[in-house]
Amino acid sequence: MNLIKSFNNNVALVEDASGTEWVVLGNGVGFGKEKGSLINEEKIKKKFIAASRRPFVDMIEEIPISIFETTEKMIQTAEAVIGATLNQQLFLALADHVHHAVKRVHENVDYPHTNRWELQKLYPKEHQAAVEAIRVVYDTSDIILPKSEETFLTYHFVNAQGRSAQLSETMKMTEAINQVITVIEYHYELELNEQSLNYLRLLTHLRYFLLRQIHGENLDQNDMDDDLIEMIKAKYQKAFGCANKIARILNKHYSWDITQNEKIYLTLHINRLLL
Known part of the structure; x- marks a missing residue:
């Protein structure tokens, strides 16, 4: 060379x-x-x-060599936490991100740290890697990055694994999850307990439910018995109404056609969430 x-x-x-x-x-x-x-x-x-x-x-x-050195340590730490080798393209993207994140700290600029809780549950290893990466920045440069960076760094680590959940896909999914949670809270006029086991189960269901929508892979409409569907709709009318509302909003925002079976499974998760 x-x-x-x-x-x-x-x-x-x-x-x-x-x-x-x-x-x-x-x-x-x-x-x-x-x-x-x-x-x-x-x-x-x-x-x-x-x-x-x-x-x-x-x-x-534009990037100081110290940022490159910090980035290298961040990636080494993340790979140990996640248990996977991250894509080489992450290095320059992450170095550029960290460089600007440090500049924002000096300028007292921050972004709202939305989606952090959802990401923590959807991608626990990547989120923990993000937390550890912020610690690396502190250890190497005495700079404390804001909590909002947990979200951005989690996105980077998810994207850098070459998995089907690319960055844009992950962002769309977390945005949709926030919309679903908001609809449930408005429908029932309450604030959900984010620490509950049923909330975690709902997030897990939503992750696979929304991935199916993103990839156009709805559950087979004929998988569930018609009598069972009618029984669930009658027994859990309010939860089914909420699921219908969610389906309409997702269709409006993303043009997703939610099948009856998907709405029934969502109904069961919503009902269990409120037990």
């Missing part, structure tokens, strides 16, 4: 024999090097394809 540009001693833009450009990181990888000189590949700890050079260059030149 040949050097194109050295950002500092440990970060450089290089080109391989095929002409592909990479951002490489490693102790001393860019130290004392001039443009066109060979890079000692044994020093490279991480590398990322620079698909669009200008955004990479602009971003990397």
